[in-house]
Amino acid sequence: MIGFAALVDALVYTRSRNEKLRLIARYLQATPDPDRGWALAALTEGLSFSAVKGGTIRTLMAERVDPVLWALSRDFVGDTAETASLLWPQPETDAMPPPSVSEAVDLLSRMTRMTVMSELPRLLDRLDADGRYALIKLATGAMRVGVSARLAKTAFALAFAVDVEQVEEYWHALEPPYRELFAWAAEGAEPPDTSERPLFRPFMLAHALEDEVLDLADYVAEWKWDGVRVQAVHARGESRLYSRTGDDVTGAFPEVADALEIPAVLDGELLVRGNHQGGESGGAASFNALQQRLGRKTVPKAMLAEYPAFVRLYDVLILDGEDLRELPWEVRRARLEALMPRLPSDRFDLSPVIEADNFEHLAELRAGARDAAIEGLMLKRRDSPYVAGRKTGLWYKWKRDPLLVDCVLMYAQRGSGKRSSFYSDYTFGCWNGDPDEGAELLPVGKAYFGFTDEELRQLDRYVRNHTVNRFGPVRETDRSLVFEVAFDSVHASKRHKSGLAMRFPRISRIRWDKPAHEADRIETLRALIRD
Amino acid sequence: MAAPFSWIRPEPHGIHVVPADCWIDPSQPVANALVTHGHADHARGGHGRTMATAETLAIMELRYQTREGALPVAYGETIALPGGVKATFVPAGHVLGSAQIVLEHAGERVVVTGDYKRRPDPTCPPFECVPCDVLVTEATFGLPVFCHPPVEREIGKLLKARADHPDRCVLVGAYALGKAQRLIAELRRAGHDDPIWLHGAMERMCGLYEEFGVTLGDLRPVGDATKDELRGAIVICPPSALNDRWSRRLPDPIAAMASGWMCVRQRARQRMVELPLVISDHADWGELTATIEEVNPAESWITHGREEALLRWCQLHQRRARALALVGYGDEDD
Numbered sequence: 001m002i003g004f005a006a007l008v009d010a011l012v013y014t015r016s017r018n019e020k021l022r023l024i025a026r027y028l029q030a031t032p033d034p035d036r037g038w039a040l041a042a043l044t045e046g047l048s049f050s051a052v053k054g055g056t057i058r059t060l061m062a063e064r065v066d067p068v069l070w071a072l073s074r075d076f077v078g079d080t081a082e083t084a085s086l087l088w089p090q091p092e093t094d095a096m097p098p099p100s101v102s103e104a105v106d107l108l109s110r111m112t113r114m115t116v117m118s119e120l121p122r123l124l125d126r127l128d129a130d131g132r133y134a135l136i137k138l139a140t141g142a143m144r145v146g147v148s149a150r151l152a153k154t155a156f157a158l159a160f161a162v163d164v165e166q167v168e169e170y171w172h173a174l175e176p177p178y179r180e181l182f183a184w185a186a187e188g189a190e191p192p193d194t195s196e197r198p199l200f201r202p203f204m205l206a207h208a209l210e211d212e213v214l215d216l217a218d219y220v221a222e223w224k225w226d227g228v229r230v231q232a233v234h235a236r237g238e239s240r241l242y243s244r245t246g247d248d249v250t251g252a253f254p255e256v257a258d259a260l261e262i263p264a265v266l267d268g269e270l271l272v273r274g275n276h277q278g279g280e281s282g283g284a285a286s287f288n289a290l291q292q293r294l295g296r297k298t299v300p301k302a303m304l305a306e307y308p309a310f311v312r313l314y315d316v317l318i319l320d321g322e323d324l325r326e327l328p329w330e331v332r333r334a335r336l337e338a339l340m341p342r343l344p345s346d347r348f349d350l351s352p353v354i355e356a357d358n359f360e361h362l363a364e365l366r367a368g369a370r371d372a373a374i375e376g377l378m379l380k381r382r383d384s385p386y387v388a389g390r391k392t393g394l395w396y397k398w399k400r401d402p403l404l405v406d407c408v409l410m411y412a413q414r415g416s417g418k419r420s421s422f423y424s425d426y427t428f429g430c431w432n433g434d435p436d437e438g439a440e441l442l443p444v445g446k447a448y449f450g451f452t453d454e455e456l457r458q459l460d461r462y463v464r465n466h467t468v469n470r471f472g473p474v475r476e477t478d479r480s481l482v483f484e485v486a487f488d489s490v491h492a493s494k495r496h497k498s499g500l501a502m503r504f505p506r507i508s509r510i511r512w513d514k515p516a517h518e519a520d521r522i523e524t525l526r527a528l529i530r531d
Numbered sequence: 532m533a534a535p536f537s538w539i540r541p542e543p544h545g546i547h548v549v550p551a552d553c554w555i556d557p558s559q560p561v562a563n564a565l566v567t568h569g570h571a572d573h574a575r576g577g578h579g580r581t582m583a584t585a586e587t588l589a590i591m592e593l594r595y596q597t598r599e600g601a602l603p604v605a606y607g608e609t610i611a612l613p614g615g616v617k618a619t620f621v622p623a624g625h626v627l628g629s630a631q632i633v634l635e636h637a638g639e640r641v642v643v644t645g646d647y648k649r650r651p652d653p654t655c656p657p658f659e660c661v662p663c664d665v666l667v668t669e670a671t672f673g674l675p676v677f678c679h680p681p682v683e684r685e686i687g688k689l690l691k692a693r694a695d696h697p698d699r700c701v702l703v704g705a706y707a708l709g710k711a712q713r714l715i716a717e718l719r720r721a722g723h724d725d726p727i728w729l730h731g732a733m734e735r736m737c738g739l740y741e742e743f744g745v746t747l748g749d750l751r752p753v754g755d756a757t758k759d760e761l762r763g764a765i766v767i768c769p770p771s772a773l774n775d776r777w778s779r780r781l782p783d784p785i786a787a788m789a790s791g792w793m794c795v796r797q798r799a800r801q802r803m804v805e806l807p808l809v810i811s812d813h814a815d816w817g818e819l820t821a822t823i824e825e826v827n828p829a830e831s832w833i834t835h836g837r838e839e840a841l842l843r844w845c846q847l848h849q850r851r852a853r854a855l856a857l858v859g860y861g862d863e864d865d
Contacts, residue, residue: 012796013805065675066847072840073676078797086676086794129678133796420774420786420803460776472801 001127003031004039004101005134011043011145015416020147024155035101037177040156042101044149046141047176051111052120054140057084060121064089081140085132088124095125101138102177108139150245160185165202165388168246172200198235200242201265201317201325202388206378206395213359214396219379220329221354221362224397225269225312226287226375226489228294232268232311232348234260241270252296253309259347264339265318267386268311269351271373284312284373287489287503312351313340314378317386325386332386369400375488376400402486403528404508405430406519408441409481412463414473415448422456423463423475424448426507428483430498430525435517441479442498442522450486450506459510482511482519490528500525536665538616538636541832541855546643546667548634550614553582555632555643565618566591567645568629569708572835582610584620586628586743590708593739606630606656623647624658625812626709627740633661642826643667648811649818650682653716654709654745666828667855670836671813672791675844679791679815685808686721689765692785692806697763700728701806702784704770707732709812711767712740714789715747717810718765728753728761730768730777758782774803791815820844 007027014020024043028036041047061070061084070087077083099107104123111119120139124132137143153171157164162185173194174181183189230249231242239257241250250257253270260266272293274285285307292307293299316336317325324332333353340350354377356362366377376399384394407428415424425448433439451459462481469476486508493501500522540547545557553563560577567573567583569590574583576595581588585603592598604610609619615637620630625646634641642663649658672679693701705711711733718727726749729737737747753766762782772778773786788804791811799807814822819841823831831852833841838854845852 009796013799013807015803015805066843068843069675069840072837072843073674076674076837077676077795082796083676086678414774414803416803421776421779473803 001098001101001104001131001135003027004035004042004138005127005131007039008134008137008143008145009130011147015420017151020151021155021158024147024152025159028156028159033179033182034177037179037182038101038105040152040178041176042138043143043145043147044152046143047105047108047138048141049108049111049139051113051116052108052139054080056116056120057081057136057140060084060117061087081136081142082133084136085129088129088132091125095122098126098128098131099123104135104138148245149247153246156181156185166191168202168388169194169199172242172246173197195321196236198233198238198240200231200233200240200246200248202246203229203231203244203267204315204386204388204395205390206397207390207392209379209396209398212396214379216356216358216362218381218383219396220333220382221356222314222351222378222380223354223369223371223374224376224378224399225271225284225351226373227269227271227284227290227312230268230270230311231317232256232260232266233264235263251298252293254299255304256309256311256347259344262339262342263318263320264316266311266313266336266348267315267317268313268348270309270311272307272309274307284371287373287491308346310347310349312349314351315386327385328383329380329386330382366398366400374400399488402488402504402508403490405485405487405525405528406511406514407444407483407485408479408516408519409463409477409483410441410443410479412459412475412477419456422460424456424460426459426483428485430519431517431521432498433521439521443496444498444500444522444525445485445487445502445505447483447485447505447507450508451510455510480516482514482516483507484509484511489530490525492529498522498525500529536639536641536830538614538639539634539641539665541667541834543856546855548612548616548618548636550636551612551616551618552614553612553616553618556645563612565632567623567632567643568625569594570626570646573645582618584628584630587630588628589739589743590628590736593735604630621659621661622656624649624652624655627655627712627743627745629655631659631661633663639664641665641667642828644669644822646671646813647822648814649822650679652713652812653720654712654740660822660825662826662828664829665832666823666826666830667832667834668819668823668841669813670819670833670838670841672811672815673819673833673837673839673841675816675840677791677794677811677815678817679794679811680809682717682810683721685789685810686717688806689718689787689808690721690723692787693763693765696785699783699785700761700764700766700781701787702766702768702773702778702781703808704773704786704788704790704802704804705767706790707736707769710789710810712737712745712747713812714767714810715750716745719746719748723765724748726751726764728756728764728766730766730772732769732772733767753780770802816840823850 010023065087074083153167154164157167170181170192173192180192184191229244233240239260241253241257243249271284272289274289316332379396381394407430409426410429411427412423413425415422427443427446429441429443431439432442466478467475468478485505487502487505489503491501538549544559546555553565554561555565556567556573557564562579564578564581569587574591580600582602582604588601588603604620606622609617612618617635619633623629623631623645632643640663642661646669647658705714715727728751737750778784785806786804787806789808789810792798793807794809832855834855842852842854
């Protein structure tokens with residue numbers, strides 16, 4: 001637990017991704033089984049213990065600390081686990097030595113609601129403040145140390161010099177503490193068998209098309225739908241839905257997962273049915289509609305009815321026990337088309353192939369696409385196998401040209417890591433009326449990329465010389481600089497005062513030349529809403 | 532007979548010793564000031580007469596470029612003030628020159644601690660406990676979550692970070708008066724004899740410490756160094772320079788900060804600190820409460836900091852206490 005607590009603390013304070021990778025890799029190399037497996041599980045998906053909840057900690061503290069002193073402390077520290085770890089009274093007699101991670105996990109999992117109030121204190125007594133913090137975070141299932149599952153898998157691959165895509169595939173076959181995964185990676189044992197389980201298989205990804213012109217004899221075009229890329233998997237009576245990062249999102253879209261009843265691994269775009277401009281009725285709604293359903297562990301019935309989800313299929317990886325990934329795209333496509341009648345049509349449809357005479361014709365189709373659910377085009381080599389990750393020359397994405405709007409810089413915040421001395425995160429706004437008649441700027445978005453290092457230095461200088469107010473790491477500027485902001489789409493949003501939310505905003509140009517009062521108005525932006 | 536302690540009055544801008552017409556740590560210019568220590572929130576310029584230790588007066592002179600009206604008082608020395616008030620300066624263990632002020636009048640004794648700590652500090656004499664009727668105590672770290680670890684552990688963390696990253700430098704944010712010099716002295720005590728590099732704002736204060744006999748070893752200005760010279764080095768700067776443009780000249784610095792606040796993770800993260808060092812020049816919660824018990828005053832007056840929690844503790848322990856509403860303290864140190 002001491003090594004784990006040190007790792008947790010180091011991750012709390014480290015902002016650099018590479019440094020985080022190194023920290024986790026070093027821990028995994030140096031720590032024996034099964035501790036490292038439990039630690040990995042705690043960092044990524046989080047462990048859950050039925051008897052230990054946030055409320056358990058508060059009750060324990062209420063028995064030991066005056067309520068006024070607790071409230072003042074909790075208020076200052078801002079985190080229950082940390083406050084408890086600092087306020088926990090040191091035991092007067094020598095406690096047992098600190099537990100290992102696996103001993104702690106074992107003890108926690110055996111606690112019941114009857115025993116937790118006497119057992120948990122004994123465990124806390126064996127640790128110092130940092131150890132108690134790590135234990136409480138581990139026990140209540142909320143580490144929040146900025147480690148995504150992908151980052152942990154990358155660190156794992158780094159630690160044992162194995163392929164991250166293989167880690168991805170085997171990982172999902174196993175339960176914590178992942179003994180077989182470590183046996184394979186660290187000791188060269190046989191990889192775990194993954195064929196009979198509803199597992200995640202790593203996605204094939206695309207490069208952005210820059211200035212290339214592709215020959216449509218070699219490449220086929222499909223729409224790039226603006227939803228969430230998912231993988232639908234069924235094996236042995238169990239269905240799962242995975243996001244691009246390999247996270248299990250079955251709980252948020254049960255109607256889709258339940259509808260897949262044949263053993264298969266399918267790749268497609270998760271969308272919500274809805275009316276939209278210019279498209280077929282009952283087709284896909286914009287991303288904004290889908291957002292209502294994202295990030296939920298369970299879905300209320302009303303939401304299932306209001307925002308019914310379906311998957312628009314791109315590809316088939318595995319079918320009836322046969323791995324098709326080595327086959328050319330054209331063959332897989334034929335298998336996918338033949339498969340469609342076996343799938344319920346309200347939950348699965350086929351992403352159509354776009355008929356175009358030549359590349360110029362395709363460019364026209366792309367420019368003319370007005371459907372809110374279309375993000376652009378995909379171009380796939382007709383003979384491409386399905387390979388994990390991004391491989392040059394096989395798949396390309398060709399996004400629709402971004403929308404542009406002129407905004408005024410309002411606030412700047414310092415970045416992190418190498419950018420921590422630069423004001424590099426910009427909040428910008430548009431006018432809510434005629435600026436000459438007293439209109440105000442309302443924030444419409446935030447961006448922290450789209451400029452060169454040299455431009456960043458210029459912007460940093462600009463912010464420092466035009467500051468009118470400071471709030472911690474944030475500076476308010478005198479609202480004199482105009483950014484041309486590029487973005488993929490804009491949606492109505494109740495969360496923002498302007499009533500708008502941009503997708504993928506980035507700084508397209510810095511308009512040093514343009515006076516602020518000539519920047520765009522909110523209504524210009526509102527007219528671009530397409531849902 | 533007057534009401535007990537009516538001769539000493541806490542006012543928003545300082546503690547007024549009425550019969551002597553003296554103020555302790557006044558935040559506005561007054562005719563007669565008694566100053567506990569040199570931090571800017573306690574020692575301001577512009578007073579007619581300033582009574583303080585020679586060290587504190589030297590610090591004030593360095594900062595305000597004037598010695599006018601300075602009256603040095605040695606530790607242990609008792610001076611007679613007008614109106615039958617006696618004042619004695621006693622070590623507070625906070626920074627060089629820091630003193631508690633013991634006031635006696637009409638058979639009553641009041642001790643004003645100023646800022647203090649109970650841990651040993653190689654740069655100043657240790658806190659002395661003075662029995663009294665009223666203890667006017669600080670409460671900067673007046674919450675039970677504050678439990679400062681041994682300084683050796685934190686110095687160990689700093690030296691380990693340096694050893695682990697020979698291509699980078701460790702940049703430690705530390706207040707220019709007190710914390711910086713204590714940090715250097717503790718590094719020397721731990722056997723670190725290499726040059727320590729200083730931000731320009733640190734140099735004069737370190738020089739002043741040396742003049743008062745605190746040896747700090749090989750100190751060099753960062754301005755003179757090349758990037759390569761600073762690889763594997765320890766650099767000390769004021770906290771405000773930690774993530775500012777100034778630090779761009781350093782080789783991929785690890786941002787560290789030496790402060791009592793660093794024991795709270797969010798505080799460290801807000802300042803974008805990668806290596807928090809919990810080193811404080813104030814008493815932590817255990818020391819604040821233990822000091823009240825040890826001094827055992829009839830009444831405790833709690834000043835700048837988190838008065839509420841310490842007040843609550845006094846209540847729970849059946850001790851008479853009140854919170855003073857003094858303004859403008861706690862801006863500079865820790």
